[in-house]
Amino acid sequence: MKKNKFEFIIDSEFQSQIPALTDEEFQQLEENILSEGEVLSPLIVWGNILVDGHHRYKILQQHPEIPYTTRSISCTCETREDVLAWICKHQLGRRNLTPEQKKFLIGKQYHSEKSTRGETMAISTRRWQTVKLTICHR
Numbered sequence: 001m002k003k004n005k006f007e008f009i010i011d012s013e014f015q016s017q018i019p020a021l022t023d024e025e026f027q028q029l030e031e032n033i034l035s036e037g038e039v040l041s042p043l044i045v046w047g048n049i050l051v052d053g054h055h056r057y058k059i060l061q062q063h064p065e066i067p068y069t070t071r072s073i074s075c076t077c078e079t080r081e082d083v084l085a086w087i088c089k090h091q092l093g094r095r096n097l098t099p100e101q102k103k104f105l106i107g108k109q110y111h112s113e114k115s116t117r118g119e120t121m122a123i124s125t126r127r128w129q130t131v132k133l134t135i136c137h138r
Contacts, residue, residue: 008043008050008057013080015054017087017108019101030059039068046073046083052090085112 021029033039039060043053050057051073060066077083088109092102 007048008045009048010054010057011049014049014051014083014087017084017105018052018054018091019098021055026055029055030062033059033066034063038066042069042071044073045070046077049083051083051087081112085109088112 033056039053039056041053041056043057044051056068060068073083073086077086088105091105092109
């Protein structure tokens with residue numbers, strides 16, 4: 001669905017999981033959007049909360065004439081912890097992460113999945129492999 005108005009809630013915890021772009025990266029993203037005349041990747045929402053696309057959304061606020069699409073993850077994410085795990089999993093596939101950011105996101109994803117799924121879970125790594133972790137209580 002193409003939209004031209006701004007109706008999303010920015011959740012500071014969700015947004016803090018997404019690494020900031022450098023000024024150069026942000027400028028390049030803005031130039032790409034302006035030259036295309038639209039945002040090619042959909043903004044990801046959970047209800048009316050923005051989950052992914054914060055940088056694109058910021059650009060859209062400065063250029064309200066640019067159309068965009070959204071995609072909802074409401075059917076796959078029932079809780080905030082599900083959404084946090086989703087954010088971390090998808091951020092791990094991005095190229096602009098430092099090793100420290102990757103470690104943080106893996107830990108945050110692990111914690112979020114542990115909170116909602118119990119003792120055994122799968123965490124997707126950047127190479128799209130799955131590592132199975134089992135929690136041992138002592």
